[in-house]
Amino acid sequence: MITGAHPAVAYKILTGEQFERLLADGAFKGAPVDLADGYIHMSAADQVQATLDKHFAGQENLRIVAVDLTVFGDGVKWEVSRGGALFPHLYGDLPLSGVLSHAPVERDRSGSVQLPG
Template sequence: MTHPATAYKILTADQMAALREDRFDGAPVDLADGYIHLSTADQVTETVDRHFAGQSDLWIAAVDLVPLGDAIRWEASRGGALFPHLYGRLTMASITVHAPLSRDGDGTVQLPG
C-alpha cells in the first residue's frame, strides 16, 4: 500500500506560534499518547469535526512525511483507518505550507497551498 507523502496537523493559534519557533512539543493529546497525531487529506475534515468542534482560530499545517522516514508510523485508529503518527518532534523544517483553517461552502476543510 502506498501512503501519501503529505499529512496535516491541526493546531490552535498558540500551538502554531510555538511551531513557528520550533518549540512545539505536541498538543495535550499528542503528549498523552506519545506521538504527534496527523491526518491525511481525506481524514482532515472528520478530524476537525470530531476533535476541534466549536473551536475557532485554528491552523492547518501540511507536513512533508518523506524526510521524516521511520519516525512516521501508519497505525489503525478511527474505524480501523490508518493514520500517520509522528514519533518525534514536529518542526518547521517539515512544514511545506500552513494557513488559518477555513472551510468550503459544503463544510470541507480547505487544505493550505
C-alpha cells in the same frame, strides 16, 4: 514506515497558540493528547475533515499545517486508529523545517475544509 501506498504529505491541526509556539520554537512537541499518547497525531488529506469535526468542533483560531512525511523516515508510522483506518503518527517533534505550508482553517460554501496549498 512510509510506503508507496501512503501519501507523502499529512496534515496537523493546531490551535493558534500551538502554531505560534511552532513558529517561535522552530518545533512543535505536541498537543496534550500527543504528549499523552507518545506521538503526534496527524491526518491524511481525506481524514482532516472528520478529525476537525470530531476533535476541534466549535474552536476558533485554528491552523492546518501540511507536513512533508518524507523527511521523517521511520519516525512516521501509519497505525490503525479511528474506525480502523490507518493514520500517520509522528514519533518525535515536528520541526518547522518539515512544514510545507500552513493556513487558517477555512471551509468552502459546502462546509468542506480547505487544505493549505
